[in-house]
Structure formats: C-alpha cells, structure tokens
Amino acid sequence: MIGLLLASIARIATGVLINLVAMPFVHAGGTIQFKNFVSQLHSADGEFVQHQIKATDGSASQELRQPVRTSMSTSSGTFQFIRPGKFIWAYQKPYKQLLHSDGHTLYIWDKDLNQVITLSLSNALGTSPAAILFGSDKLEKNFSLHDTGVKQSCDWLKLIPKEKNTQFEYIDIGFQDGNLKMMELHDVFGNITLLSFSNIHKNPELSADTFKFLMPQGVDIINN
Known part of the structure; x- marks a missing residue:
C-alpha cells in the first residue's frame, strides 16, 4: 500500500514538473517592469552616461518644419538615492x-562657477525625470503609462505628463529583465536627453546622513 502511494505521488510530481516545463514563459512588458522597479526598489546606487541632443530648425516653413538633431555633449557620473526624495x-x-x-x-x-542654487524639492520635482527615479510610487497621478514594445533588447514604456505646463513632452524608459537600462527625455522644444545606466546596486544600505548637504565655504548662494 505504501509502495503504491509513493508511486502515485511520484507520478503526480512528474506530471506537475512536465507541465511546469511546458508552460510558456510569461514576458513582462515595460509598464509591469517599471511598476515593479518603483515599488520594490527603495534605494540604489549606480553609474550613468548622458547624451544631450539639441534640435535645430531645418526649414523656414512652419508646416514643413522638421527638427534636425545634432549631438551636442556627453557627460557621465554616479547617483545614489533613497525614496522618496533623497538623492x-x-x-x-x-x-x-x-x-x-x-x-x-x-x-x-x-563647482566651476563656485555657486549653489537652492530649490524647494516639491517645486523642483513635479513631473521631472527625477520624480520618476527618486520620487514616490504615485507616478500614475502625474503620468499616463503606455507599453511601446521592444527596442535595443529592452522593453520600453512611454510616460506622458498629465499636466500641460511641463517642459517634457514625454519620457521613454527601457528595462531589461527588470533592470533599468535607458531613459529618453523628449522636451517640448524637440531636444532629447539620452541616459544609459550601469552597475546599479539594488536596495543597498544607505544612511540618511549621506544625503545631508554640507554647504561649501565661500560659494555664492542663490535661493529660489
């Protein structure tokens, strides 16, 4: 009796395993990966490369006006953040x-200008890209989210600000296997900022003291 029971359990387990192996992989689109990224990533650090592309008017005709884009500059650096708002x-x-x-x-x-500008964070974030990366998880209050398919081996989504008075027309974000890889920021003037991310560490132990700003001595301070 025990032998028959074990054999029955083995057959059931084998059948379950075969079914699991045969099940198709459910691929998560950009929107799902983005929501998981925002909800599960409370802190991070990493590196970025930024390409600034400026749009210039290529035609005198208003109706036929097509922006001609020319790469202007490349910069790079590092980032750290703790949500919400510390970065x-x-x-x-x-x-x-x-x-x-x-x-x-x-x-x-x-540093070159020896100048520090201060801004209220609530006014500075708004519907900016910083709000997406470093703000709260209530992004759908400010943005409409749309999957836009696969490009450059990434799953992309488009974020369109719900407010009309914003400098960005839309923002594209690319994920690969749940990891943030790229952002494309399209402003209302046709300029594009391309960001690529690497060496991202998820949820590291970052102290809140890390984000206390120490005003450099002798700088000009501009309060806005």
Missing part, C-alpha cells in the same frame, strides 16, 4: 556638478 546625482565628466537633495531642498552645486 545625489553627481556629474564627474567633462565637468563637475552636483544635484543633491535631502528630501526637502534641492541643492545644485556648480
């Missing part, structure tokens, strides 16, 4: 500039 976005090449938020105030430090 350090540090440009290292070709010049040093720091965007530093303690969760309440955004500090923009231009």
Whole structure:
C-alpha cells in the first residue's frame, strides 16, 4: 500500500514538473517592469552616461518644419538615492556638478562657477525625470503609462505628463529583465536627453546622513 502511494505521488510530481516545463514563459512588458522597479526598489546606487541632443530648425516653413538633431555633449557620473526624495546625482565628466537633495531642498552645486542654487524639492520635482527615479510610487497621478514594445533588447514604456505646463513632452524608459537600462527625455522644444545606466546596486544600505548637504565655504548662494 505504501509502495503504491509513493508511486502515485511520484507520478503526480512528474506530471506537475512536465507541465511546469511546458508552460510558456510569461514576458513582462515595460509598464509591469517599471511598476515593479518603483515599488520594490527603495534605494540604489549606480553609474550613468548622458547624451544631450539639441534640435535645430531645418526649414523656414512652419508646416514643413522638421527638427534636425545634432549631438551636442556627453557627460557621465554616479547617483545614489533613497525614496522618496533623497538623492545625489553627481556629474564627474567633462565637468563637475552636483544635484543633491535631502528630501526637502534641492541643492545644485556648480563647482566651476563656485555657486549653489537652492530649490524647494516639491517645486523642483513635479513631473521631472527625477520624480520618476527618486520620487514616490504615485507616478500614475502625474503620468499616463503606455507599453511601446521592444527596442535595443529592452522593453520600453512611454510616460506622458498629465499636466500641460511641463517642459517634457514625454519620457521613454527601457528595462531589461527588470533592470533599468535607458531613459529618453523628449522636451517640448524637440531636444532629447539620452541616459544609459550601469552597475546599479539594488536596495543597498544607505544612511540618511549621506544625503545631508554640507554647504561649501565661500560659494555664492542663490535661493529660489
């Protein structure tokens, strides 16, 4: 009796295993990967490369006007964040500039100009790309999300700001196996900012003290 029972269990287990192997892989689109990224990633650090592409008007005709895009600059650096609102976005090449938020105030430090600009974070984030990466998980309040298929081995989605008074027309985000890989920021003037991400560490132990901004001595401070 015990032998028959074990044999029956073995047949059932084998059948379940065969069915699991035969099941098709359910591929998650860009929107699902994005929502998982926002909800499951509470902190991160990594590296980025940024390409700035400027649009110039290629035609005098308003109706036939087609923007001609010319690559203008490339920069790179590192980032760290703890959601919501604490982040350090540090440009290292070709010049040093720091965007530093303690969760309440955004500090923009231009080392070459010896200048720090301060902004209220609530006003600075809004529907900006920083709100997507570093803000809360309530993004659908500010953006409409749409899957746009596969490109460059990534699953892409498009975020369209619901507010009309924003500098960005739309933002494309590419994920690969749940990992953030690229962002394309399209502003209302036809300019494009391309961001690629690498060496992202998910949910590292980052201290809140890391995001306390220490005002450099002797800088000009501009409060906005």
